[in-house]
Amino acid sequence: MEGSNETCVYKNKDAPVEARVKDLLSRMTLPEKIGQMTQIERVVTTPPVITDNFIGSVLNGGGSWPFEDAKTSDWADMIDGYQNAALASRLGIPIIYGIDAVHGNNNVYGATIFPHNIGLGATRDADLIRRVGAATALEVRACGAHWAFAPCVAALRDPRWGRSYESYSEDPDIICELSSLVSGLQGEPPKEHPNGYPFLAGRNNVVACAKHFVGDGGTDKGINEGNTIVSYEELEKIHLAPYLNCLAQGVSTVMASYSSWNGSKLHSDYFLLTELLKQKLGFKGFVISDWEALERLSEPFGSNYRNCVKISVNAGVDMVMVPFKYEQFIKDLTDLVESGEVTMSRIDDAVERILRVKFVAGLFEHPLTDRSLLGTVGCKEHRELARESVRKSLVLLKNGTNSEKPFLPLDRNVKRILVTGTHADDLGYQCGGWTKAWFGLSGRITIGN
Secondary structure, eight states: OOSTTTTTTGGGGOOHHHHHHHHHHHHHHHHHHHHHHHEEEEOOHOOOHHHHOOOEEEEEEEEEEESTTHHHHHHHHHHHHHHHHTTSSSSOOOOEEEEESSSSSSSSSOOOOOOOOHHHHTTOHHHHHHHHHHHHHHHHTTTTTOOOOOOBBOOOOOTTTTGGGGOOOSSSHHHHTTTTTTHHOOOOOOOOOGGGGGOOOTTTTOOEEEEEEGGGGGGGOTTTTTTOOOHHHHHHIIIIIIHHHHHHTTTTEEHHHHHHEEEEEEGGHHHIIIIIIHHHHHHHOEOOOOOTHHTTTHHHHHHHHHHHHHHHHHHHHHHBOOOSOOOHHHHHHHHHHHSSSOHHHHHHHHHHHHHHHHHHTTTTTTOEEEEGGGGTEEEEHHHHHHHHHHHHHHHOOOOOTTOOOSSOOOOOOOOOOOOOTTTTTTTTHHSSSSSSTOOOOOOOSSSSE
């Protein structure tokens, strides 16, 4: 590792964040910068891959685990192994590990599972959602991860959308109120914002991610990854509004959507990602792509992956969720910079944003897992919070009519109640999607009742 704490401003925890970012950026080579913009999946990750390519981030997709029913400590061992490889690189820049903890740390066996957003939306309880975020953050940090890809703040406009359960509501006002998950995950933003950046993490917090920017819940006919056909005024009023609340809470990352706005793919939309989000709204964090999203650009922009990289990075994507073809991505982006098709100023802007988040998240000071948090995973307090969330999320659609006997309250003389159907006694089905796997699984996939 280069230099000492005395000579390297970026290693000085008491130095201003922007001074640390500027100092570290000035020391970085082009390969080191492009490495920071690269996020890879854990199945292709080894210590040499991280060290040799200066990888900035690792994630696991839904259904990707160290091994079946791995305990939290196993996750921590794996992630700390990756982190030690990053710390062994020339500049010692830590990785940021991301996980789809969208209703609890739902990929990890034994973690507390909370209702999905569609259920939490029915509670109309912003403080409850904040507490769910805080509990989730503890269980994410316990497994060594630093970043939760949540909350989804999509405004559901057509229930045919297959990801409806990931939306709090069709009403943007309700979504705005329940975006309090950001403060639960990241911690309450300080009243004084050093360097204009509001998120200062503690060791019990994680980086949050508002997604999917923007309009993913409003696609025509509810088609997933489809086209949201609305005016800018309607986009702003319905779909953009929740992001303003997330930004006010200091959300550190924003994930671009697979979907399009009036035919323009979000991952290629310079106006929305750069002019609106970064310049007009003043977002100082970084934009992350969705899973293999650059491949989704191949239809409108041709099958040339290099061209997809060029268009997406120039539009304002700062970190690319590759997740497997990292060698091709690094090669193509390097070539694009050397040819002048992607400017060095665009690279520096992306890397500045990534480093800024890493500094304010405390990763340089606390890169490894705090093993004292292991006891929080699935603990009694979090289980009770999950039960409270379930109770408050229950909705009675109909309780009879004036001419019918109401279903509730139940007659005290009733001895038995029949609960039937495939979901009646199936823990996996009741947990739903994004539980151990993206689409969810049946059976006793985790601990619970």
